[in-house]
């Protein structure tokens with residue numbers, strides 16, 4: 001052993017974080033950008049002391065809610081294509097518990113984040129320490145154990161020297177594209193302040209290489225053979241393609257062999273929609289063009305996709321009798337799906353290598369791609385110009401609300417604005433390199449279908465966990481990653497109510513975000529789901545104890561925090577507000593009252609949801625029968 005340096009566990013942690021670098025395609029950059037903190041007794045005297053004494057290059061932010069700040073950290077990593085992270089420290093007990101949702105969000109989306117919740121005392125001297133719940137069957141169980149199932153790596157530090165092996169393992173996971181996710185290191189609150197003579201070698205600069213996993217010759221031969229045998233292959237672009245930076249290879253491949261390209265939420269904006277062969281989002285929230293191409297395809301080339309239910313319309317989007325799958329993914333597990341041919345490799349490297357093997361090949365899609373795209377573009381135009389009528393209005397979500405109910409909403413909210421019209425107006429008004437971010441409710445569907453991307457990597461949807469409350473916090477993370485871009489959080493009233501406290505952090509730190517608040521006074525998409533499956537309207541509208549539709553002044557709330565706010569209830573007002581918001585340095589909120597049932601829906605999609613098998617309602621029985629019929633056409637696994 002060489003020289004040693006006497007540090008507390010927390011000081012050693014911060015020193016180590018400063019020395020981690022990532023190397024991707026030959027470019028070497030620091031891996032840990034900073035630390036989000038909510039201090040409590042569990043971490044302020046340990047990690048807090050260490051950061052106050054010497055943060056090194058780490059930026060330190062004071063979060064307002066542990067889940068919120070962890071969402072900011074996750075969004076930052078997503079925007080940085082997983083090549084840079086924030087750490088998040090929480091105090092023990094409730095602070096740790098608040099991290100669970102965020103950890104699961106990171107896990108479902110394969111996004112790296114280092115979680116550092118404090119734990120109870122290693123010595124157990126003060127037990128029960130404040131916030132220790134004393135599980136009777138084991139004092140070793142603490143709130144932090146709830147993070148185990150939602151972490152890619154989890155450890156508890158009860159002695160200072162344990163930190164060394166733990167951190168090495170955590171960073172091995174955080175920098176591995178195949179297993180990227182949350183690494184959680186829980187440090188006992190007394191241990192944080194305990195000192196140890198650390199080997200100085202532990203704090204030397206360490207470079208983590210994110211090498212591109214190359215496909216094998218066998219994989220490439222088999223894949224090329226499969227494509228050559230296909231008449232109508234389809235490129236399905238998932239998040240892995242985006243993280244790998246495969247845009248140019250995908251465009252060249254698609255162009256060379258006239259193969260249409262469709263995308264998942266995570267893959268969206270890897271290739272801009274202005275590319276001629278791009279048919280938009282696929283699956284439950286897909287465009288008519290993408291879903292038609294998927295049904296016609298006899299080979300799906302899935303690139304970095306998890307094939308979620310939303311992507312596959314619960315395994316009904318394809319004609320499984322004739323369609324095969326070629327799955328390119330750095331995760332071997334993902335390549336096994338849908339009986340696909342596995343290529344366990346990096347997307348960019350694989351597409352480039354396959355391109356070289358397909359000379360002379362051409363798909364049989366011919367002019368069909370342009371035909372599908374122009375039909376969809378016409379439909380999108382229609383959705384951008386929906387105008388509400390007081391009589392005989394036929395909303396996109398049909399047969400749920402009678403005209404009187406829609407009129408009641410128009411009166412209560414003082415609006416006639418349709419959601420699709422508002423969203424397309426926003427798409428046209430923001431500068432094309434802006435980042436748009438969302439995660440839950442009905443807006444992801446409209447975004448997936450209607451948000452036309454002109455600049456690559458400008459669409460940020462957390463739809464692995466579809467966690468309400470990600471939008472505002474995520475916008476802050478995206479802004480930290482791209483400080484020169486405008487960032488727009490596209491958020492429903494329900495999601496805003498669930499969690500928006502990092503707006504205060506954005507205002508406090510001068511990191512401008514724009515919140516586009518769609519207020520339809522309710523959990524709109526869930527109301528659609530219940531009513532679309534035979535139910536009534538039950539507990540999803542925001543009505544008060546007298547049955548009146550609630551009209552909440554969200555703009556006033558944001559104004560109270562210090563944001564610049566706008567109220568915009570027509571497409572023109574929305575666009576004018578955006579123009580003014582662009583000129584602001586401060587964070588903004590644009591409140592739009594939109595009518596329920598005016599989000600987009602349909603286009604040959606299906607979602608398998610758990611309809612009641614037994615019910616006194618004929619409508620529910622009918623919904624159950626429809627589901628049973630659809631399941632007959634679905635692939636079972």
Ligand SMILES: Cc1ncc(C[n+]2csc(CCOP(=O)(O)OP(=O)(O)O)c2C)c(N)n1
Nearest residue numbers: 441442466468492493494495522523524525
């Ligand atoms: C944390 C969390 N809780 C519950 C849900 C289930 N859920 C999905 S969408 C939704 C309602 C969303 O309402 P809002 O944000 O107003 O969007 P809208 O559907 O009205 O556009 C709910 C409760 C979720 N996705 N995330």
Ligand SMILES: O=C1C[C@@H](O)[C@H](O)[C@@H](O)C1=O
Nearest residue numbers: 439440441442444466525
């Ligand atoms: O339950 C859900 C239904 C989806 O439509 C929605 O987008 C998502 O947020 C969700 O959780």
Ligand SMILES: [Mg+2]
Nearest residue numbers: 492493522524
């Ligand atoms: Mg709503």
